[in-house]
């Protein structure tokens with residue numbers, strides 16, 4: 001911390017050392033429309049950026065009317081020793097119309113890398129026109145990345161980026177295109193196999209470690225059927241299933257480390273064990289708390305590196321046992337946020353990193369919402385007393401080392417404020433409903449509930465719609 005402050009002071013004193021030159025290490029940006037039912041159009045644009053030092057370079061308008069912005073920037077985590085700083089920015093933009101616009105980053109140089117990328121560039125296409133299928137503005141695909149993904153150069157590894165679309169669109173990934181300003185030089189590392197949102201280094205043994213490679217991708221959402229987009233001035237555009245609705249940048253570093261004695265997970269390379277959620281697990285909750293168990297028999301588990309909202313808290317609850325918790329704020333109600341993590345283990349100061357795991361948390365702050373995580377991949381047996389948590393968290397003073405500053409995120413239930421509810425099981429269901437006449441939410445609730453009851457569930461079963469897409 002003190003080193004970081006010192007360097008920033010140096011930066012302001014030494015004109016040779018411009019903050020614009022702080023080496024860049026990756027970025028991702030997503031957006032959520034807000035308040036689009038009124039005549040005022042608002043959107044929350046979020047970005048996670050990694051630099052070698054803590055700095056904040058804003059995103060500029062590339063095309064269209066990007067409106068005015070009000071940005072809050074949080075320093076999520078920084079490591080002076082490893083030389084990185086993760087910041088999260090939440091930019092609330094107010095725009096006069098819902099016409100599409102592009103934000104871009106024309107920033108500093110990339111950290112030194114083996115595929116020769118110098119300047120950093122990234123573009124987000126924000127589409128807010130009203131969709132004919134949902135009757136709402138589009139939301140971008142949701143994903144996040146980590147600063148440095150690491151793999152021993154002799155090990156084959158497949159990374160699957162999280163790609164969740166709150167509108168139910170098809171999500172695809174492709175390499176950035178320089179002529180669209182999505183990157184300055186878009187070369188991908190030799191030996192990298194990119195298949196949609198999955199990438200692997202199947203031929204990495206031809207590359208020498210320890211080398212860092214820059215990967216610059218674009219994630220786009222495509223409608224599942226032809227849709228029209230209606231602008232506030234009445235003009236319309238038609239999009240087919242091959243037209244991207246919006247796009248976001250996904251840029252990060254992949255580091256090839258020296259060969260590991262063994263590539264078997266659980267020996268040197270840490271392995272996730274149950275109850276760690278599976279990759280892509282979905283939680284619908286007002287308070288996220290997940291347990292992560294990591295094992296490495298021949299090395300020592302040293303860290304759980306997380307990328308997600310700035311106020312995610314990781315606590316070590318035992319050897320190789322981590323608890324990750326997150327209290328969303330009121331403004332995040334209804335949003336879905338991605339959280340990705342990797343475990344690290346060390347042996348003789350060599351770091352071994354696990355595969356990437358990601359989960360999605362859909363924020364539901366309605367009073368009846370469960371205060372425990374819910375996943376369609378698991379049935380949660382809630383026999384623990386429910387914890388009473390505040391609906392909002394004051395995040396205005398969270399800057400660094402968030403753990404002691406956040407209120408309402410104590411991982412253990414607070415017995416003083418708890419009643420003892422009956423055991424409760426919660427499951428997520430994906431349901432397709434067809435009808436010749438328009439259906440209200442109440443009709444759907446009733447029909448789904450009747451079917452569940454006919455399968456033997458109690459009469460007081462609670463049904464709620466988390467997300468709906470008109471097909």
Ligand SMILES: *[C@@H]1O[C@H](CO)[C@@H](O)[C@H](O)[C@H]1NC(C)=O
Nearest residue numbers: 034035036038039040042331
């Ligand atoms: C929505 O817009 C109205 C009118 O501009 C404003 O008063 C209100 O605060 C906005 N709500 C949110 C959640 O931003």
Ligand SMILES: *[C@@H]1O[C@H](CO)[C@@H](O)[C@H](O)[C@H]1NC(C)=O
Nearest residue numbers: 020060105106107108119121
């Ligand atoms: C992008 O940044 C480069 C380097 O600072 C600068 O030369 C260029 O003019 C910038 N482009 C725009 C459109 O601002």
Ligand SMILES: *[C@@H]1O[C@H](CO)[C@@H](O)[C@H](O)[C@H]1NC(C)=O
Nearest residue numbers: 162163170171172173196197
């Ligand atoms: C691309 O990958 C995403 C995320 O894994 C997936 O949802 C989507 O269906 C894939 N699309 C195609 C065309 O394979």
Ligand SMILES: *[C@@H]1O[C@H](CO)[C@@H](O)[C@H](O)[C@H]1NC(C)=O
Nearest residue numbers: 174175176177178179180181
């Ligand atoms: C990059 O974008 C330009 C302009 O849209 C397009 O003509 C070109 O085919 C794209 N390149 C690739 C490799 O997709």
Ligand SMILES: *[C@@H]1O[C@H](CO)[C@@H](O)[C@H](O)[C@H]1NC(C)=O
Nearest residue numbers: 190191202203204205206207
């Ligand atoms: C692996 O790399 C070598 C050397 O670059 C190349 O000749 C070979 O075709 C590659 N194999 C695969 C499967 O990509």
Ligand SMILES: *[C@@H]1O[C@H](CO)[C@@H](O)[C@H](O)[C@H]1NC(C)=O
Nearest residue numbers: 264265266267271295296297
């Ligand atoms: C690690 O040790 C545990 C306990 O001895 C064993 O169950 C597990 O199979 C070992 N893992 C590997 C990858 O050998």
Ligand SMILES: *[C@@H]1O[C@H](CO)[C@@H](O)[C@H](O)[C@H]1NC(C)=O
Nearest residue numbers: 379380381382383423424425
């Ligand atoms: C839930 O847990 C309680 C207490 O451990 C147990 O009695 C009950 O059978 C469990 N229910 C299910 C469906 O597993």
Ligand SMILES: *[C@@H]1O[C@H](CO)[C@@H](O)[C@H](O)[C@H]1NC(C)=O
Nearest residue numbers: 392393394395396397398405
């Ligand atoms: C949040 O905290 C800041 C600084 O501690 C304070 O100025 C502000 O009034 C607080 N906001 C709320 C809503 O409590």
Ligand SMILES: *[C@@H]1O[C@H](CO)[C@@H](O)[C@H](O)[C@H]1NC(C)=O
Nearest residue numbers: 394395396397398405406407
């Ligand atoms: C941050 O805000 C919380 C809630 O307002 C308060 O309890 C805490 O003392 C504040 N911490 C600092 C360092 O200002």
